Amino acid sequence: MPIYLLVAYIIFCVTPLGLAFSIAARRRKVEREIAALE
Amino acid sequence: MRRKSLVDSILIVLSVAVFLVALGMVFFYAPREATMGEVQRIFYFHVASAWVGFFGFFVTFVGGVGYLATHNCRWDILAFSSAEVGLVYISMTLVTGMLWAKPAWGTYWTWEPRLTISAVQWLLYVAYVMLRGSVLSPEREARFAAVYGIAAFVTVPLSWFAIRWWRTIHPQVISSEGMALAPRMIHTLFVSIAAFTLVYFALLRQRIALEQSRDHLAALRLHDEAATS
Amino acid sequence: MPKQNHTPAMTDRAMFVFAVLALLIFSFALDLRGALAQTAAPGVLWATIAFAGTLGLSRSMAREQQTGGIEGLLLAPIDRAAIFFGKALGNLALMLAVEIVLIPLATVMFDVAFLRGGVLLTVLLGTVAYAAVGTLLAAIAVHTRAREVMLPILLLPLLIPLLITAVKATGVLLEGATWAEIGGWGQILVVYNLLIIAVALLTFGYVIEE
Numbered sequence: 001m002p003i004y005l006l007v008a009y010i011i012f013c014v015t016p017l018g019l020a021f022s023i024a025a026r027r028r029k030v031e032r033e034i035a036a037l038e
Numbered sequence: 039m040r041r042k043s044l045v046d047s048i049l050i051v052l053s054v055a056v057f058l059v060a061l062g063m064v065f066f067y068a069p070r071e072a073t074m075g076e077v078q079r080i081f082y083f084h085v086a087s088a089w090v091g092f093f094g095f096f097v098t099f100v101g102g103v104g105y106l107a108t109h110n111c112r113w114d115i116l117a118f119s120s121a122e123v124g125l126v127y128i129s130m131t132l133v134t135g136m137l138w139a140k141p142a143w144g145t146y147w148t149w150e151p152r153l154t155i156s157a158v159q160w161l162l163y164v165a166y167v168m169l170r171g172s173v174l175s176p177e178r179e180a181r182f183a184a185v186y187g188i189a190a191f192v193t194v195p196l197s198w199f200a201i202r203w204w205r206t207i208h209p210q211v212i213s214s215e216g217m218a219l220a221p222r223m224i225h226t227l228f229v230s231i232a233a234f235t236l237v238y239f240a241l242l243r244q245r246i247a248l249e250q251s252r253d254h255l256a257a258l259r260l261h262d263e264a265a266t267s
Numbered sequence: 268m269p270k271q272n273h274t275p276a277m278t279d280r281a282m283f284v285f286a287v288l289a290l291l292i293f294s295f296a297l298d299l300r301g302a303l304a305q306t307a308a309p310g311v312l313w314a315t316i317a318f319a320g321t322l323g324l325s326r327s328m329a330r331e332q333q334t335g336g337i338e339g340l341l342l343a344p345i346d347r348a349a350i351f352f353g354k355a356l357g358n359l360a361l362m363l364a365v366e367i368v369l370i371p372l373a374t375v376m377f378d379v380a381f382l383r384g385g386v387l388l389t390v391l392l393g394t395v396a397y398a399a400v401g402t403l404l405a406a407i408a409v410h411t412r413a414r415e416v417m418l419p420i421l422l423l424p425l426l427i428p429l430l431i432t433a434v435k436a437t438g439v440l441l442e443g444a445t446w447a448e449i450g451g452w453g454q455i456l457v458v459y460n461l462l463i464i465a466v467a468l469l470t471f472g473y474v475i476e477e
Contacts, residue, residue, distance in 0.1 A: 008080045008137045009061075012087070015130050016237050019123065023244045030251045037258045106473050161424040168420055172411040182407045185470040189403065189425060192462050196428040200455055204431050 046243050053236035060086075060226070060233040068226040080138040082226050086234035087131040088156055092194070094124020094238065095159060098166070099191035102184030111253075114180040117187055118170060119245040123238060125163040131156045151202045158197050162190040279326065279361065286319040286369050290376060299377065308377040309437035313393070313430055315369065316362070320397050321422065323361045324405045325415040327354065332409065347472035351402065355467070358405075359398035366390060385440040385449070389456065393433040396460045400425055403467040406474045429459050 064082050071078035101117025104110070135153045136146045147153070169186055173179035219227070293299065293311045370390065374381045381387075401422055408418040436452040446453060 002076055004137045004141050005077050005079055008134045009064075009083065011130060011134060011137075012083045013061075015126060016241065019126050019241055020244065023241065023248050027244070027248045027251055030248065030255050034251065034255050034258060037255075037262060106470070158424060158427050161427075165421050165424055169407070169411065169417065172413050172417055174410075174412065178410060181473055181476075182410070185403070185407065185474055186421060188470060189400065189463070189466050192466055193425050193428055193459075196455060196459055196462070197431075199451075200428040200431040200435075203451060204435060 046240070046247070049236065049240045049243060053233065053240040056229065056233040056236050060230045063226040063229055067222060069220055069222050071223075074142055077138065077141045080134055082223075082230040083234070084131060084134045084138060085152075085227060086230040087127050087134065088152060089231050090234045090238045091124055091128035091131050091156065091159055093235070094120045094127060095163070095191055095194065097242070098124065098187045102187035105180055105184045106188075111180070114184065115246055115249045116242075117180075117183065119242055119249065121163060121166055121187075122245055123241045125160070125167065127234075127238070128156055128160045128163055132160055149205060151198075151205050154201045154205070155194070155198050158201075159194060162194070166190065279323075282319055282322045282326065282361070282365055283368055285322055286315055286365050287372060289315040289318060290369070290373060294376060304377040305379050305441070306438075308373060308379045308381075309434045309441065311377070312369070312373050312381070312437065313434050315373075316366065316390075316394070316397070317423070317426060317430060319365055319369075320362055320401060321419045323365070324358060324401045324418060324422075326361075327358055327402075328405050328409045328415065328418070347475065348468050350475065351468060351471040354406075355398050355402040358402050359395060362394050362398060363391075366394065379441055381437075381441070383440065385444070385446045386437055388446065389433055389436045389440060389453075392456045392460060393429060396429050396456075396463055397426065399460070399464045399467050403471055403474065406471065425463075428455065432456050432459065 060082070064079050068079065068082065070076065097120035098117045101113045101115075101120060104113030105117065107113075132153070135156060139148050139150070139153070140146050166183060166186055170179055170183050173182055290311065293307075293315070294304075297303070297307060297311075299307055299311070370381050370387075373379070401418075404421045404425070405418055408414060408421060411417045432452050432455045436449050436456060439449050439452065440446075
């Protein structure tokens with residue numbers, strides 16, 4: 001029973017973090033390209 | 039630019055803080071539920087997630103209206119940024135809903151109103167994203183997405199009512215509405231929703247900033263091409 | 268313009284045949300006999316209408332690609348709303364034509380009383396809404412890479428409240444209720460129509476502008 005609870009809360013914590021990292025990684029890439037041009 | 043970064047930083051710190059408080063409340067402050075036991079605690083973040091999924095859709099709708107009214111790209115950026123974050127949250131809602139359904143009702147899926155409406159919203163989000171990927175010109179993409187976002191959002195309240203009615207005719211489906219909410223549960227739920235809303239805005243701001251950086255890069259490239267040609 | 272290897276007339280006939288085939292396939296697949304047939308009949312009818320409708324809308328899209336219709340209309344001083352109504356009424360007429368064949372057939376096959384005032388009104392309301400939102404989305408889908416494939420993906424999730432309501436209302440009416448007795452379902456049908464037609468009228472201009 002508790003396993004469902006655990007997995008659910010891992011998902012609740014990891015997913016927004018994952019999205020945040022994805023956005024940050026994409027942004028870093030773009031910033032690097034901007035720096036190369038400037 | 040620096041001023042915006044300060045607001046963003048505060049937002050990030052605040053959202054993480056409230057998220058942790060909510061997490062603490064879910065496990066240590068909220069009482070143990072009588073019939074379902076510990077598994078019931080999924081409820082708080084699951085409902086908060088569903089709320090953000092819906093709210094994200096609403097913001098996409100607003101972005102669409104704003105874009106059609108002003109033809110200013112900032113509204114379109116708002117629309118698809120919110121769609122990205124919202125889709126993630128609706129997906130999370132569905133998965134955690136299934137993780138709750140299995141121990142609670144013995145089956146991974148049930149046509150319970152909130153799960154069903156989340157599934158409908160998920161399909162609408164996916165259709166929105168597929169539409170955006172399928173249009174050749176960027177200007178058309180923004181316009182079409184705005185129209186679809188508006189039409190899709192308008193059907194969501196109708197789906198909600200239709201599904202709720204559809205499900206009340208079959209009383210053997212246990213609805214989460216049947217859960218009695220103690221005051222501590224209500225507090226936990228409220229803080230959870232607040233936490234998720236803050237996280238949503240933080241992610242939204244970051245996603246928009248990413249797009250603004252991309253636009254900046256594209257402008258630089260154009261400038262470069264013009265200079266060298 | 269890509270050359271179509273079928274004429275709109277053939278696709279019309281295909282739509283009728285498809286609708287009849289769908290009814291048959293549902294009957295076989297679900298083994299619809301007796302009481303089960305009566306319970307499933309509203310759902311089967313509306314599912315058939317939902318899928319056959321996408322065929323009809325694709326036909327309109329294909330015809331437009333062939334004749335380059337829209338560009339010509341945009342040059343003329345015609346109100347965008349009028350263009351929308353023209354297209355939507357065309358799509359509506361085609362769907363109603365198919366339903367005129369489909370409903371009596373379903374009545375006989377499932378032994379249910381579809382041919383009653385309340386049921387026919389429900390079908391009409393549902394079809395009008397379908398034609399409205401379908402026309403709007405077809406105008407969008409025509410300019411996508413996937414074209415006809417995009418249309419069901421866009422359309423079906425939007426139709427969910429309509430389909431739930433239409434099936435429920437039809438089911439209740441078949442059990443002998445009058446229009447007044449179906450209460451909320453009827454209201455949702457009307458509200459869905461009003462909202463979706465309003466949205467379509469307000470946004471169609473944005474879809475077809477160049």
